[in-house]
Amino acid sequence: MKEKVLYKRPVALSEKPFSYCPGCTHSTIHKLIAEIVDELGIREKTIGVAPVGCAVFAYDFWNFDVTEAAHGRAPVVATAIKRIMPEKVVFSYQGDGDLASIGMAEIIHTANRGENLTVIFINNTNYGMTGGQMAPTTLAKQVTTTSPLGRDVKTSGYPIRMSELLLPLQGVKYIERVKATDAISIIRTKKAIKKAFMNQITHVGFSFIEVLSNCPTNWKKDPVESNKWVDETMAEFFQIGKIKDIQ
Amino acid sequence: MRKGKIKIDENRCKGCKLCIPECKVDEIRMSTKSNKYGYNIVEFRAANRCNACTLCAIVCPEAAIEVFELLEDDK
Ligand SMILES: Cc1ncc(C[n+]2csc(CCOP(=O)(O)OP(=O)(O)O)c2C)c(N)n1
Ligand code: SF4
Numbered sequence: 437m438k439e440k441v442l443y444k445r446p447v448a449l450s451e452k453p454f455s456y457c458p459g460c461t462h463s464t465i466h467k468l469i470a471e472i473v474d475e476l477g478i479r480e481k482t483i484g485v486a487p488v489g490c491a492v493f494a495y496d497f498w499n500f501d502v503t504e505a506a507h508g509r510a511p512v513v514a515t516a517i518k519r520i521m522p523e524k525v526v527f528s529y530q531g532d533g534d535l536a537s538i539g540m541a542e543i544i545h546t547a548n549r550g551e552n553l554t555v556i557f558i559n560n561t562n563y564g565m566t567g568g569q570m571a572p573t574t575l576a577k578q579v580t581t582t583s584p585l586g587r588d589v590k591t592s593g594y595p596i597r598m599s600e601l602l603l604p605l606q607g608v609k610y611i612e613r614v615k616a617t618d619a620i621s622i623i624r625t626k627k628a629i630k631k632a633f634m635n636q637i638t639h640v641g642f643s644f645i646e647v648l649s650n651c652p653t654n655w656k657k658d659p660v661e662s663n664k665w666v667d668e669t670m671a672e673f674f675q676i677g678k679i680k681d682i683q
Numbered sequence: 684m685r686k687g688k689i690k691i692d693e694n695r696c697k698g699c700k701l702c703i704p705e706c707k708v709d710e711i712r713m714s715t716k717s718n719k720y721g722y723n724i725v726e727f728r729a730a731n732r733c734n735a736c737t738l739c740a741i742v743c744p745e746a747a748i749e750v751f752e753l754l755e756d757d758k
Contacts, residue, residue: 437753437754437755437756438753438754438755438756439688439751439752439753439754440751440752440754441749441750441751442687442735442737442740442750442751442752443737443740443741443748443749443750444749444750445692445746445747445749446746449746453694453695453720453745454744454745456744457697458697458698458699458722458744459697459699459700459701459744460744461744463744463745464742464744467743467744467745467746470746618705618742619705619738619741619742622741622742623741658700659699659700659701660700660701660704663701
């Protein structure tokens with residue numbers, strides 16, 4: 437009997453096991469980015485910019501160049517790299533604490549300048565790395581370690597929909613909100629991320645992919661339950677779909 | 684029917700169980716084994732039902748599953 441390989445580990449992933457918790461969406465999205473880099477044949481010219489957060493060690497897991505930025509500053513570090521080396525494919529990879537809290541100014545101005553970059557935004561509604569504190573994206577009434585009685589919108593404000601916030605900025609060409617809770621949604625997410633990379637390669641401009649992500653550890657749910665919460669609760673407030681697409 | 688098999692990289696599996704409901708022919712289950720990191724891991728049942736659909740590999744966050752189609756020798 438002969439064997440034909442239908443799926444194997446992408447070359448753009450290093451041998452090192454992910455440091456993420458079991459079932460964490462960070463791992464799934466790292467894997468998809470690696471598959472896309474392989475498929476587009478851009479491993480020698482891709483440069484990632486990692487955030488502060490659980491993905492702080494992202495440079496260990498990919499077999500292409502990755503640098504680290506100070507908390508929230510990944511889009512401006514990516515801007516500098518892309519402007520100096522426009523032939524490179526440059527992306528920032530950021531959590532919601534990183535991108536929507538401390539890095540709010542950087543993402544808005546980078547998007548508004550219409551930098552020809554790809555931004556991958558991992559929205560898991562909390563600060564995963566530091567123990568599950570409330571983030572700008574935490575849902576109303578959601579319990580976190582710093583909102584033990586649930587987020588009170590009167591004192592903490594409403595959760596921010598980053599994709600919709602960036603929508604009116606003229607520099608922004610493509611925004612899609614996706615999730616990665618089962619095989620079908622993962623296939624769709626891969627398509628969206630691939631398009632966001634292709635947009636950069638074909639000089640379309642700034643592309644932003646928001647991935648509704650789980651955080652099983654801080655949500656105190658097992659991975660299957662946490663994905664169900666993404667599907668049923670998170671996706672109700674953060675609607676899945678294409679938000680902007682200008683070619 | 685297409686025939687297939689999977690290979691699970693045991694030291695990459697973290698036992699998250701996301702692959703189990705994804706397999707429509709019930710070929711993956713929890714094992715009694717632990718890997719070198721102490722994770723209780725899944726196993727392939729090899730019950731001759733795998734059709735190499737790749738869904739388990741698509742959902743595996745760790746890229747720990749390889750999928751093979753089994754071909755007759757003359758193919
Ligand atoms: C300037 C600065 N402020 C605060 C911190 C502490 N800190 C580390 S990670 C983090 C939040 C990360 O959350 P998020 O971006 O949502 O990523 P996740 O860990 O959930 O993937 C914070 C506040 C820091 N490292 N540097
Ligand atoms: S703390 Fe949450 S976001 Fe961080 S690796 Fe664990 S599950 Fe993922």
